[in-house]
Amino acid sequence: MNNKVLGFSGESQAAKLLKTKKYKIIATNYVCPIGEIDIIANDKNVIVFVEVKTRLTEKYGLPREAVTRFKQQKLKNLAKYYLKNHNLLDCPARFDVIEVFDGETNHIINAFY
Numbered sequence: 001m002n003n004k005v006l007g008f009s010g011e012s013q014a015a016k017l018l019k020t021k022k023y024k025i026i027a028t029n030y031v032c033p034i035g036e037i038d039i040i041a042n043d044k045n046v047i048v049f050v051e052v053k054t055r056l057t058e059k060y061g062l063p064r065e066a067v068t069r070f071k072q073q074k075l076k077n078l079a080k081y082y083l084k085n086h087n088l089l090d091c092p093a094r095f096d097v098i099e100v101f102d103g104e105t106n107h108i109i110n111a112f113y
Helices: 003-020 069-085
Strands: 024-032 035-043 046-055 093-101 104-112
Touching (some): 003 046, 003 104
Parallel strands (some): 046 093
């Protein structure tokens, strides 16, 4: 399975999980000049920026381990860009990670700040 197909499959599973938890999906694969956010959702009036990581094996570590400090900083910048351009700077926001591995979906709420 190539990486694009694997990523799409993981993001689809993640969106389904969020919907079962009553999150409202605002956007998927939000693209702006500085990058892409996998999923933007609303959880009880909190804007949630979700990074989805999918792996088939542990060869490169667990999916959540791919959300490095560098990736976290990039996601923070993307979130600021989104909030500013949608006049939502006063809204509460958080960062979640959803890892898809070995048939399991693990939702890490408030994965980083």
